[in-house]
Amino acid sequence: MFSNxxxxxxWSQIATLASVIVLVSLVHIFLGPVVPSFDSVSVRQAxxxxxxxxxxxxxxxxxxxxxxxxxxxxxxxxxxGAVVYRNASWKSEIGQWLSSCDAVAKEVDIIEPIGGRKCLxxxxxQGVCNHEFGICRCFHGFTGEDCSQKQQLECNYEKTPEMPYxxxxxxxxxxxxxxxxxxxxxxxxxxxPNRPAPESCGFQINSPVNPGEPKMTDWSKPxxxxxxxxxxxxxxxxxxxxxxxxxxxxxxxxxxCKYDCLWGRFCEVPVQCTCVxxxxxxxKCRGGFCQCDKGWFGTDCSxxxxxxxxxxxxxxxxxxxxxxxxxxxxxxxLINLSAVVKKKRPLIYVYDLPPDFNSLLIEGRHFKLECVNxxxxxxxxxxxxxxLYGSQMAFYESILATGHRTLNGEEADFFFxxxxxxxxxxxxxxxxxxxxxxxxxxxxxxTLEFYKRAYEHIVEKYPYWNRSSGRDHIWFFxxxxxxxxxPKEIWNSMMLVHWGNTNSKHxxxxxxxxxxxxxxxxxERRGDHPCFDPSKDLVVPAWKVPDPLSMRANYWDRPREKRxxxxxxxxxxxxxxxxxxxxxxxxxxxRQKLAEEFGSSPNKEGKLxxxxxxxxxxxxxxxxNYHNDIASSIFCGVFPGDGWSGRMEDSILQxxxxxxxxxxxxxxxxxxxxxxSFAVRVSEDDIPNLINTLRGFNExxxxxxxxxxxxxxxxxxxxxxxxxxxxxxxxxxxxxDDWAVQFSKLKHDDVFATFIQTLHYKLHNDPWRREQVxxxxxxxxxxxxxxxxxx
Numbered sequence: 020m021f022s023n024x025x026x027x028x029x030w031s032q033i034a035t036l037a038s039v040i041v042l043v044s045l046v047h048i049f050l051g052p053v054v055p056s057f058d059s060v061s062v063r064q065a066x067x068x069x070x071x072x073x074x075x076x077x078x079x080x081x082x083x084x085x086x087x088x089x090x091x092x093x094x095x096x097x098x099x100g101a102v103v104y105r106n107a108s109w110k111s112e113i114g115q116w117l118s119s120c121d122a123v124a125k126e127v128d129i130i131e132p133i134g135g136r137k138c139l140x141x142x143x144x145q146g147v148c149n150h151e152f153g154i155c156r157c158f159h160g161f162t163g164e165d166c167s168q169k170q171q172l173e174c175n176y177e178k179t180p181e182m183p184y185x186x187x188x189x190x191x192x193x194x195x196x197x198x199x200x201x202x203x204x205x206x207x208x209x210x211x212p213n214r215p216a217p218e219s220c221g222f223q224i225n226s227p228v229n230p231g232e233p234k235m236t237d238w239s240k241p242x243x244x245x246x247x248x249x250x251x252x253x254x255x256x257x258x259x260x261x262x263x264x265x266x267x268x269x270x271x272x273x274x275x276c277k278y279d280c281l282w283g284r285f286c287e288v289p290v291q292c293t294c295v296x297x298x299x300x301x302x303k304c305r306g307g308f309c310q311c312d313k314g315w316f317g318t319d320c321s322x323x324x325x326x327x328x329x330x331x332x333x334x335x336x337x338x339x340x341x342x343x344x345x346x347x348x349x350x351x352x353l354i355n356l357s358a359v360v361k362k363k364r365p366l367i368y369v370y371d372l373p374p375d376f377n378s379l380l381i382e383g384r385h386f387k388l389e390c391v392n393x394x395x396x397x398x399x400x401x402x403x404x405x406x407l408y409g410s411q412m413a414f415y416e417s418i419l420a421t422g423h424r425t426l427n428g429e430e431a432d433f434f435f436x437x438x439x440x441x442x443x444x445x446x447x448x449x450x451x452x453x454x455x456x457x458x459x460x461x462x463x464x465x466t467l468e469f470y471k472r473a474y475e476h477i478v479e480k481y482p483y484w485n486r487s488s489g490r491d492h493i494w495f496f497x498x499x500x501x502x503x504x505x506p507k508e509i510w511n512s513m514m515l516v517h518w519g520n521t522n523s524k525h526x527x528x529x530x531x532x533x534x535x536x537x538x539x540x541x542x543e544r545r546g547d548h549p550c551f552d553p554s555k556d557l558v559v560p561a562w563k564v565p566d567p568l569s570m571r572a573n574y575w576d577r578p579r580e581k582r583x584x585x586x587x588x589x590x591x592x593x594x595x596x597x598x599x600x601x602x603x604x605x606x607x608x609x610r611q612k613l614a615e616e617f618g619s620s621p622n623k624e625g626k627l628x629x630x631x632x633x634x635x636x637x638x639x640x641x642x643x644n645y646h647n648d649i650a651s652s653i654f655c656g657v658f659p660g661d662g663w664s665g666r667m668e669d670s671i672l673q674x675x676x677x678x679x680x681x682x683x684x685x686x687x688x689x690x691x692x693x694x695x696s697f698a699v700r701v702s703e704d705d706i707p708n709l710i711n712t713l714r715g716f717n718e719x720x721x722x723x724x725x726x727x728x729x730x731x732x733x734x735x736x737x738x739x740x741x742x743x744x745x746x747x748x749x750x751x752x753x754x755x756d757d758w759a760v761q762f763s764k765l766k767h768d769d770v771f772a773t774f775i776q777t778l779h780y781k782l783h784n785d786p787w788r789r790e791q792v793x794x795x796x797x798x799x800x801x802x803x804x805x806x807x808x809x810x
Contacts, residue, residue: 443466497516653675697731
């Protein structure tokens with residue numbers, strides 16, 4: 020048993036503590052090589068806007084006799100009802116609280132537990148030990164308490180006489196199936212057995228019957244020509260890269276290098292795989308799953324155990340002093356440590372879920388560009404993807420590395436549940452073991468099931484959910500219609516989404532993709548909740564590729580006199596145009612109505628919009644310089660696609676005033692920021708009057724909105740996550756790519772900083788959380804007046 024005696028050491032006493040630790044066989048805590056630290060870029064300390072700061076308090080009482088402070092008089096709203104805080108126009112009551120309280124928040128002492136529980140058989144070398152609970156997290160294809168059981172994950176569905184390889188699935192394989200990952204390779208007997216040969220690569224392709232029609236794959240007949248050594252046939256598995264690059268042989272064009280960790284047309288170059296935070300420098304990335312070094316655990320190997328080297332701990336866990344129990348004889352543990360760390364609230368506990376909900380989804384993906392926001396080239400340099408759902412990866416990496424993270428669930432203000440829905444939906448048809456057949460083809464139903472299982476796990480294993488019925492929990496739904504398909508059990512929680520549909524007008528699923536439709540999900544599973552509740556949820560921006568060219572061009576800062584186009588929209592306009600989406604329901608018909616009125620390109624009938632004008636561009640034609648076109652415009656259209664689209668981000672990042680047409684649907688931060696200060700909303704019914712409305716703004720009003728867009732544009736960038744990657748690259752290669760140089764120049768708050776400010780406000784102003792603050796004995800690091808104003 021532990022005794023009550025503890026040793027407390029300040030940084031100046033670390034050497035003394037090290038000597039004592041040696042005596043209790045803990046030399047390993049302080050030894051070991053020091054590796055580069057990959058810590059989060061912290062949110063900059065806010066400057067005090069309120070004068071002298073009252074001391075923080077340890078306990079909040081309900082019956083304070085002091086009067087509440089009038090924040091409205093201290094920070095009055097402008098004519099648009101906004102209060103500016105850290106360069107952004109917030110709704111008045113929010114901006115007033117942030118200016119008065121968030122700006123002066125102090126650090127508080129938090130006890131961070133460092134676990135040392137052992138795992139059975141050290142997970143048999145096929146998993147990572149969670150030292151908090153002593154539970155193994157097994158790699159892809161392995162299971163069991165000690166990860167010793169090998170799974171049989173087939174590439175193909177059950178065969179039939181007509182379909183000897185089973186019905187189609189992305190993993191369908193006519194060659195060798197790696198049953199630990201359900202991935203298809205050329206296999207033994209070929210010159211390049213580890214070369215991927217999935218899907219249509221391994222099957223016969225039939226030429227189209229009529230010109231212009233696509234080729235068709237015959238999933239019942241394997242293509243034996245991919246094994247050929249005859250240079251006149253289209254080969255693959257035995258083709259030498261040198262001969263192919265020299266055009267000496269033919270290759271099958273349907274064969275390519277789809278899987279991660281490989282580069283080159285023939286997958287001939289092994290490269291760095293993509294993992295969450297690249298394992299934080301404390302592990303090896305194996306296809307998407309971090310194989311942590313001894314003494315480290317977590318999805319990104321960022322959590323130290325008592326076996327880790329103290330000098331390598333991440334910045335968010337660097338203690339002011341340690342508390343070490345004097346009795347080390349604890350069954351099942353090496354020892355438990357407590358690190359007292361100074362942190363600012365709000366504090367977020369991140370669940371270390373089983374890897375089924377994150378790491379295994381990344382490791383088992385069949386297309387390297389899915390699920391992630393970056394891959395690596397033959398130099399192991401970062402290649403950013405244009406995968407809009409990459410925001411989920413960026414956000415996850417930031418929250419794992421932030422100074423607001425805590426390992427102490429008792430001190431946490433919020434709890435983040437890391438389920439990667441964008442990866443689930445993208446991978447729904449990847450392989451048979453994902454059990455898509457149980458969901459009648461609905462990816463939305465499969466995704467709901469994942470979230471339900473995550474909920475059941477945290478309710479069973481942790482005490483935190485039941486204390487609040489999940490109100491202090493946070494879930495991220497990144498797909499087209501956000502949290503519309505969230506299971507009813509988790510609806511009390513805060514939802515992070517890209518789609519803020521309150522269902523006040525658009526009450527049903529808006530996607531034109533049947534597989535994502537949530538109307539077919541029973542109320543017994545989904546409940547009857549809306550897709551978005553502005554009183555508790557938050558819309559966050561989508562991922563956009565870090566573009567150093569646009570940043571060097573300062574598109575966001577282009578002045579009014581260089582913006583010659585009044586209104587601009589470039590995108591799919593529906594069935595009236597060549598290659599337009601055929602569904603009338605696409606974009607809820609909004610883009611189609613816009614084109615009918617203001618189309619600047621001829622439709623299939625050769626007609627322009629009824630009110631087309633020289634300074635109005637509404638076109639489906641792909642632009643040669645899309646960002647420059649936006650930066651040359653005053654107003655830019657923000658309309659839905661199959662749910663949300665990335666047009667709000669495009670507009671803001673190029674300094675254009677967004678014009679929003681989607682009734683009852685919130686855009687990023689719209690329930691927090693004052694949109695009237697930098698955007699324009701037009702009702703769907705008022706589309707015919709759109710251009711007259713925009714021409715009605717005088718120059719003062721236009722300049723006002725353009726100026727406010729310039730002030731907040733960085734809040735639509737995932738700068739924090741990008742700079743984490745820049746630090747990793749600099750530590751590995753000693754140089755900075757252009758994107759890293761440009762992003763390092765940015766100094767204002769980004770997506771993650773805005774999220775933290777939102778949480779801080781909600782912690783003290785949401786009715787339920789306000790009651791918790793009043794009733795809990797905690798140090799919140801705020802002046803008394805800020806806590807009094809929560810009453």
